[in-house]
Amino acid sequence: MSEARTRFAPSPTGYMHIGNLRTALYEYLVAKKDNGTFILRIEDTDQGRFVEGAVDVIYNTMRDCGLKHDEGPDVGGEYGPYVQSERMGMYKQYAEQLVELGGAHYCFCDEARLEAEREEKGDSFKYDDPCKYLTKEEIQAKLDAGEPYVIRQNIDPTETACFDDEVYGHIEVSCADLDEQILLKSDGFPTYNFANVIDDHLMKISHVVRGNEYLSSTPKYNLIYDAFGWQKPTYIHLPPVMKDEFHKLSKRNGDASFQDLVAKGYLPAAIMNYIALLGWSPADNEEIFTLEELTKKFDVARISKSPSIFDIEKLTWMNGVYIRNMEPEKWHEMALPYINNAVKGNFDTHLIANILQQRMNTLGEIEEAIDFFDELPEYSTDLFVNKKMKTTDEVALTSLKASKEMLEGLTEYNFDTLHEGYLGLAGKLEMKNGQIMYPVRIAITGKERTPGGAVEISNILGKEETIRRIELAIKKLEEKLG
């Protein structure tokens, strides 16, 4: 048996849905698990939806996610072209061949009339095409007369169609419930379903991995494979990714796409890790893994059948795990643009990155967290009063004055001397650490909550600025206390 070949076949719409991306991931995993081939095929035949630059979005997303395809429009391969619009000429002959083989027939019915009939009969409409019963001569005559036609699938209503899905198991339907759908349109181009079957066959796709909305049309696909005498692929249908109990995740509803998440400061690796867990679970309890580890762990048998709801909270947590696990240098590099955006002053960005790494869940949280460095925000002296820290205005004033003095006396100004200095003060004044540190931190940041404490932030701000801000706070408190 040859290796697995899977394909990801997105339409270039300009963004990547999370659900689509998960499908791509699973397709990649199914192939790679087996040392197989992962193929990218662009399905761009929906002219109405054509968007400039959309194909690049697909390439970029896949590259960012580490989903490297082995064959595709940009990398080539022996089963091209990999862009559907470049394949349009090749389907007609297959449709005609299918007619020869008895799997389809010419249909000359008027589209408008059919539409009206459909309208009239409503939901229960099932078309019994009179053209099926045309004789060979009648058909030839119409063809010769240049009558417009479509090619429609033949389905014997007395048969039963079944297949075994790797996820959903045995599926069986009566052919009487299946529509004889159009395979080749009157313009000579294929319908999506037909093109799919032909492309998958020609590209030797061994495992068709796709959303479960295709579950009910799969028997029809199989009938086509059978009529051609082609080998049917293994089917792996996936449960949908939902936004809530009732709705699928979709861009139409304004739900987050991959690009949106990245823009909010989520890491591609974390996104991939998270979505791998939507509809699949590992045999052990590990939840954090690289694509490579995932490839080893992945097992189609553990894909679930029921829909799963996309939970941004868990993704956020997981993204934080990725940030915390990062090499400090790497994190600095990644956070730098955000830091530079929020802080223009001449501060040590490595130190800033350090205090952020243990606290940020997304890159998007950075700017707000460090907005006090450039300029001390307006703040109320009420902040100095904190019950848990056992601080009052008076306590704050005392410790700030002492801190100022201590700072001015420092010859070496770094984390260690600051730490020692502030703690020494607490000892000397017989105050709790918090009674010194808390007021100082408020004074130098003007914020109730900050990444990092008094020592860390004093160190980053530098001696002069720290003292200046403390003096300001002293003045404020003295004014207040009279």
Place this chain on the structure above:
RNA sequence: GGCCCGUUGGUGAAACGGUUAACACAGUGCCCUCUCAAGGCAUCAUUCACGGGUUCAAAUCCCGUACGGGUCACCA
């Protein structure tokens, strides 16, 4: 409406006839602590949509019901 699929806590989920129904996120409480995080500990489903059945034994098998989703285009 016909057909197909699904249903374990707020969320992702494990369990594949016998467990006190894992684990993770979120929540709650405590600890640690110079704030916030991070980290540590604890807590959070007498119950697996509901009703029958099979079995010594059912979340797990069978049948119904309810609810939800999908699909029935010369769209992809």
